[in-house]
Amino acid sequence: MDAVGFQSPLLISGTNLENPFAGYISEILAMEGYFCVEEHDLSKAPLTSDVLKDRPLTILSNVSLDEEEIETLKSYVEGGGNLIASRPPLELADLFGVKPVTGHYNLARDCYIVINDKEPLMEGFPAESLQFKGDSEVYEPKETRVLAWLSAVPYKHPNYVAVALRSYGCGRAALFSYDLGETVVTLHQGVPENASNGPCANADRSGMFKTTSLHIKVLDERQKMIPQADLHQDILVRLIRAMCDSTLPLMRVWHFPDKQPALAFINGDSDGMNLEDLTRILDLVEGYGARYTIYLMREHLPLITPKVLERLKRRGHGLGVHPWAGPRPSFKEMDEEITSITKGFKEHFGFSACSTRTHSIIWVGWVESAKYMAKNCLKMDTSFAPGRCYQEGFICGSGLPFKFMDRDGRLIDLYEQATLETDDGSFTSKTLFPPLTQEEAAAHSLDLIDKCVNKYHCVYHPYFHPLNIREEVFGTYRLEKVLEKLKELNVRTVNDEEWIKFNEARRALKVQIVEAGSGRVTYSVKASKTIEDVTFMFPPQWGNARIAHVRVDGRDSKLSLVNWEGGLEWALINLTLREGCEVRITCEYSEAR
Template sequence: MKPSKTVIPVAAQPILVLTDSNSSNVFNSYITEILDTEGILCYQTVDLNLYNVNLTYLDNFDIVILTDTASLSADLITTLASYVNNGGNIIGLSPDIQLAYVFGLTSSGTTTSEQYLKVDTTTTIGKGVTGESMQFHGEAENYSLTGALAIAFIYSDANTKTTKPAITLYQYGSGHSVGFTYDLAKSTVLFHQGQYKYRSNGDNDDPDKDEIYRLNDHFYNYLDSTRVNIPQADEQQDILVNAINYLANFNKPLPRLWYYPDKAMTITWITGDGDDATKEQIQMYADKTKEYGGYFTLFEGAGNVFDDDLDNKLLLDGHSTAKHPNLGCRKPPLKGAEAEITRQIQAFINDYGHQPLTDREHCLNWVGWTEHAKYLSANGVRINSNATSFIGNSGDKAYLNASGLPMKYMNENGDIVDLYQQSTTFYEKNDSTIVDESLNNYHSVLTYSFHPVYASTRLSWIETAVSYSQSKGIPMVSGDTWANFVDARRDMQFQNIQITGTGNTISFDIQQGSLPIDNATIMMPNKWGSQSAELIQEDGVTKKHSTSTIDGVNYTLFNVSLNTGQTKSYTVKYNKFK
């Protein structure tokens, strides 16, 4: 039995996310992981299986995001339609087809699965997104347009356009709707984690028959190799962010937390697997990275002569060290893997006196679908970099998991696993085209994998990578620095967002949780109607700011630093264009 409406969470944020734990799509709640990753930290969630919502409650919110729910009641359909008709804004992720008229669509009653979409980059919501067709995973409802503007159409293959919309924009009454005819949340999970049927403990294990269990197995015949250089999942998340910015502008612009510190547009993470390397070889790679202003991460592996003295020296120089777990390099059984991962990571902690925050497995071994992630998380690891496109049928490309962003796993029951997946972009090489695309368009973490044991013949390869990053002004972070920033970023929340002054100022608070953060970049849309951001203040003191166009949106950017548990107040004043 559902609780009384009186116990529904108090409306405290401008965005309401309606999830449904009764939905057959267990991935529908992954939308919150997407919002957290994109720095949209001004939302709250209500589970429709637990609470009833009414029009009075919905009217408190500027935007409602409706996930892929079970069939909605007639009363809730009417309530949602009335909310939009009265001036509310809704984003539907594979919404109930009973709401088709609110999105300016008519359902055919059929679906399409595992195809492509292509964005119209001339539209406000599509601006800044790639103009190439992209895959989507899962099912899409087949609609026809009955008033809506298509932001993207479904393609039956990479080149063949259909008349079926994938993403739409519509004005319904005094409000607006943006519809995704597929579930962005489910598609993103599958982009990152691949096919459940190819997990190592399933009946279709090792589909590429290389006799090695890897995360790559999950993507067998799933990833279009002609699209591996596009972070397709990230690009589709950008469409969601653009939709939120567009809809928010009808009420008030909303703050956003950027991915990286100090206004960086991309970062590089230089790593090395220590297998069989000498101390001298490891030191050469670390020194070469630091020579160009960067920091190195060593994954300590079997057969090398790593010791406490070298560990201390690397840490004192600002580098990071972590474990390179070895499960045998072939087909490790799921049973016993947890104990072995635990044994090796705890041995590292006992030997060197610190917690490894990142890892990459020897031979990229991966067991289960998300069980491996659970085992790493239980041992304090925060980021895993096993998703690598240079192994298997995906070819020597960049984005195996269609992403360059750290995002958490979700298991087959719809539960978040507290470990970030960070793809490895390059293996023993640098590709300046991919680096430039990330810097200018995709804004990915560019992760490099090297092997110091090959220092005699390949040291110049790491020099090529780090010198190019330096020449482009790209920060080269250590694994510990990056993991701590990612966690601290997730520990931030925007509060009390409101219009103040004479109606041209947005005020809000930023509250930091248990982890301090330095030089986090806050973004505000530079334009609000006919006004532009002019004055930024932090606790009443004017702050320096800059502007930059990112993913088609012109933002005002400024940095903030907060201690553990600290709250600071901000105002952004908008004035008429000059």
């Protein structure tokens, strides 16, 4: 139960011109709430034994290593260190207990991983298989625990390794045969080839430049109801838990406030609506204690008079912008439209919009639209939504807010909170799927809510247009069933502004390990922004010891135990932290007598 040392976990990154997305692991760690990880950039300094000394965990992204650095990593693990590697050099294969296949069949691309549910570490994992993107070495197992197999098809597999864990010397080494960063970026954002300026523009043949085009022939339609990117990240979480729970259990900051297993974000676009339509949907949503965000086209800004705005704000609703630059806009046209509508919004209301959804989910370039949004101080987009060829589901592999990465490996300061289901997509054949009945659509929604809350722990995010709840269009039946279910499960709904503020404050937390050993770990947590009801998570076991107390600045905090993320047990506390404050969180473990 003694800690390896007092150093923080380490992420090894660097410049990789062949795959700039390897660095996305830093964003993955931030999404998963591991804020105590330090980063070492190999382009600025080499990897030495001093860099690795006393590190309870080292995560290696897909970067090039020289012979000396490879030997340094082997010695680190042999001496008791824990290593997780994303598509590491072949020279490290022995470390992971795998054997590279040689000859013509040594690589696989854009295939699947099939979860090994016979492995105790993967017990309860909420998917049978996941797509991975990019290249993977093909390995045979030698002396290793295979957590997931590599395969050309989902649900069955040959004897090749995709994810593995092995004890080596006094330490342990875990392998992702594929590049975790590249996989998650591609599942999130699709491929540049399908972008409006790519060789396969209009890939969905809708005649428009839509976000769904980016995922054509990227997302297997059979996998669309699984948040595949989020679950790749959950494998990383399981490995971190498996490696650190015996050496130094690591605290996380949960995705949602107030120990919530999930949230709901309900919104809609102003297309064709009048004030009566908006009032009707607000009355309905408020009747269930929920909140709603309306995305306004330019012509609907005048509908929101000071009196209407006061009601919206007082009752916790949100407003964003709904740009329309035409069905096939140029970069310049999209840039100008986003700039114009955000400027018009601020002139009308006296404050800036913070989120958006483009009309008809139009998108230019691979990430150019995201850059134009960020340039205009928008903080969140919701344009990645079901459309042609995908009637519903996790089209970009996630139900969590994630940031975009450009082709050079640079993060864009904009969250995507993907839309999971749509009213027009369900009740018409525009997606090339048969229209659903009201009862079928409601059943799909209730099932999706249950999965978001109890299985995947993500944001349930539908859109309902105010126009479309008119009885002569689609009516209110489905929305009422959704609201009833959310209330029954006590799922909190958020508006755009509060969800963005929570995520910005969560990401701004500064976490450091200040003491570790003798059954105790103490963290320093500094809040750069006020954050309410933030949930901190602790592994309940440290070796043979069980969590006994969590103290904040010396005072006991009430612990809650939950089983989330496919049955992983966590101990939780809630805190409200004011801007500029710093607290010490001490987690104490004791062995049963």
